[in-house]
Amino acid sequence: MAEHDLTQRMIPSLDRQLVFPLLEFLSSRDVYQADAILQAKVELLSGTGMVDYTGELYKQLHNTDQLPAEFDEK
Numbered sequence: 001m002a003e004h005d006l007t008q009r010m011i012p013s014l015d016r017q018l019v020f021p022l023l024e025f026l027s028s029r030d031v032y033q034a035d036a037i038l039q040a041k042v043e044l045l046s047g048t049g050m051v052d053y054t055g056e057l058y059k060q061l062h063n064t065d066q067l068p069a070e071f072d073e074k
Helices: 007-013 016-029 034-045 051-062 069-073
Strands: none
16 A cells, blocks of 8 residues: 555645644554654754653653753753
8 A cells, every 4th residue: 555655745745734633544544654754754853842752752762751962952
């Protein structure tokens, strides 16, 4: 199924607010591995003001309760 997915070709042309719902949709369809989707979400949101949500995604991705120092700076 992933070989027919055009999301990777569309994402460079879209704004962040349009990419996030696509990633949510892909995570609900199990097209890609859950860790790959989480990593994409963390990378997408790392430059935004959504620090708390990004931190929660980071914790979920790395199975930890501690955030790196870069989250404290924001």
